[in-house]
Amino acid sequence: MIVRSLRILLVCIGIWSAWFGLTLLFKTGTPELRSIGVWFAGGILLHDGVFAPLSIAIGLGGRWWLPRNWWAPTACGAVCTVALLALAAPVIAREGAIADNPTVLDRPYALGLAIALVAVWALVSAVIFRRRRQLQTGHR
Amino acid sequence: MLSHWIQHPPGWFVWPAHPVWLYRVTQGLHVISGVAAIPLLLVKLWAVYPKLFERPMLGSPVRMIERVSIAVLVGAVIFQLATGLLNIAQFYPWKFFFTTTHYAMAYVAIGALAVHLGVKLPVIRDALSAPLKEEPEFGAPSPLARRTVLIGAGLASGTAALAMAGQTVPYLRWLAVLSPRSGAGPQGLPVNRTAAAAGIEPMANDPNYVLTVRVPSGERTFSRAQLAAMPQTTAQLPIACVEGWSASAQWSGVSLRELIWQAGGSADTDVRVVSLERSGIYGSSVVPALHTRDALTLIALELNGAPLNLDHGYPCRLIAPNRPGVLQTKWLSRVEVVDP
Numbered sequence: 001m002i003v004r005s006l007r008i009l010l011v012c013i014g015i016w017s018a019w020f021g022l023t024l025l026f027k028t029g030t031p032e033l034r035s036i037g038v039w040f041a042g043g044i045l046l047h048d049g050v051f052a053p054l055s056i057a058i059g060l061g062g063r064w065w066l067p068r069n070w071w072a073p074t075a076c077g078a079v080c081t082v083a084l085l086a087l088a089a090p091v092i093a094r095e096g097a098i099a100d101n102p103t104v105l106d107r108p109y110a111l112g113l114a115i116a117l118v119a120v121w122a123l124v125s126a127v128i129f130r131r132r133r134q135l136q137t138g139h140r
Numbered sequence: 141m142l143s144h145w146i147q148h149p150p151g152w153f154v155w156p157a158h159p160v161w162l163y164r165v166t167q168g169l170h171v172i173s174g175v176a177a178i179p180l181l182l183v184k185l186w187a188v189y190p191k192l193f194e195r196p197m198l199g200s201p202v203r204m205i206e207r208v209s210i211a212v213l214v215g216a217v218i219f220q221l222a223t224g225l226l227n228i229a230q231f232y233p234w235k236f237f238f239t240t241t242h243y244a245m246a247y248v249a250i251g252a253l254a255v256h257l258g259v260k261l262p263v264i265r266d267a268l269s270a271p272l273k274e275e276p277e278f279g280a281p282s283p284l285a286r287r288t289v290l291i292g293a294g295l296a297s298g299t300a301a302l303a304m305a306g307q308t309v310p311y312l313r314w315l316a317v318l319s320p321r322s323g324a325g326p327q328g329l330p331v332n333r334t335a336a337a338a339g340i341e342p343m344a345n346d347p348n349y350v351l352t353v354r355v356p357s358g359e360r361t362f363s364r365a366q367l368a369a370m371p372q373t374t375a376q377l378p379i380a381c382v383e384g385w386s387a388s389a390q391w392s393g394v395s396l397r398e399l400i401w402q403a404g405g406s407a408d409t410d411v412r413v414v415s416l417e418r419s420g421i422y423g424s425s426v427v428p429a430l431h432t433r434d435a436l437t438l439i440a441l442e443l444n445g446a447p448l449n450l451d452h453g454y455p456c457r458l459i460a461p462n463r464p465g466v467l468q469t470k471w472l473s474r475v476e477v478v479d480p
Contacts, residue, residue, distance in 0.1 A: 007258045019251070072284060
């Protein structure tokens with residue numbers, strides 16, 4: 001009974017909130033709304049149609065090529081890599097893009113990304129190396 | 141949402157002047173948690189991706205509604221994280237106004253999440269009340285154990301946060317390799333709107349510059365020298381941008397309430413501060429009475445012990461405690477007491 005009323009409440013609040021958000025969005029002009037629609041649908045399509053299949057392909061490739069006890073650390077490294085690449089996307093190669101403001105986009109992003117990726121994969125290698133030694137010396 | 145209410149306050153909203161660092165923390169958290177959520181979202185979507193291809197594709201009306209609500213949830217969350225990330229890098233490859241759209245889409249995302257929770261509540265209850273099963277790392281049905289997935293998501297989330305947090309947290313600055321702000325700038329402080337972008341240089345450097353103060357009983361003008369001759373207040377206050385970066389600095393100048401008293405007004409009302417800048421939507425702002433009364437709300441003339449740089453608002457600018465950077469109006473030309 002409690003669960004049932006909670007469910008009804010959640011769905012009602014949800015529908016109200018989404019509807020309120022939509023009314024706010026519809027207050028903007030047509031070109032704006034079209035642009036919002038493109039970014040909304042584009043996000044779903046880019047993820048479901050490009051990013052997810054690509055990740056699955058890389059994951060299956062990894063399972064095929066890599067030894068089993070490499071999987072877990074490599075997967076962790078891969079997720080960190082994707083996160084760093086996502087953060088780098090809007091800043092990399094845009095150093096100084098705001099011409100009249102040298103205080104924004106003022107870091108060497110390609111170098112920073114490279115250092116971060118090297119650090120992540122050095123850690124992954126260290127973990128794999130340790131696992132191998134543990135397996136060899138029978139400490140597992 | 142809080143962030144939007146602070147920046148564009150609705151009538152019912154009250155935001156305090158103290159503690160002075162509160163907005164710095166809330167907005168820093170807003171941006172860092174958004175960044176940290178990017179890998180969490182991707183791992184979550186990876187975990188549920190096979191469900192996209194479950195049969196039947198549409199099925200019963202209830203199932204159709206559930207699928208639509210999930211599409212709305214996924215679309216809205218991707219939209220929020222993607223547009224937020226691009227906004228902090230000042231990259232606008234779209235036609236809508238970011239601030240209001242990001243705010244409106246938050247209601248859509250929360251709504252879709254509530255519907256999703258409502259639909260899944262029995263599943264959640266069953267999962268939480270079931271005893272935990274030990275999952276062997278090898279030979280599990282999934283090639284990766286749940287523990288690995290959670291550790292990976294957590295590590296990636298932390299990595300993302302560390303790559304960004306330094307523009308808010310001073311001690312992490314050296315680690316923030318992908319943050320749009322290094323923290324450097326004139327007088328040791330970054331700038332968002334430059335004097336060149338605002339086009340105010342001739343007016344700001346005019347030797348005949350005066351600040352006009354309008355109170356209900358009339359108007360008075362003050363030259364920069366007259367402002368400097370008034371009792372000065374020095375305070376350590378953060379400047380915190382809605383884009384998430386923030387930095388603390390030492391500001392000196394006349395407190396706003398002192399200025400209004402000198403002009404013959406009362407400091408118990410809202411005050412509009414107007415910039416020399418004529419373009420741009422943030423050319424003026426309203427200081428609520430709560431801030432006007434506060435001794436730390438300054439018409440600043442100096443920053444870190446030197447006269448304000450032109451990019452920081454020379455001849456004088458507003459700097460009030462616990463207020464978004466866009467509302468700390470620069471290059472002031474008028475201060476107007478708003479009739480209560």
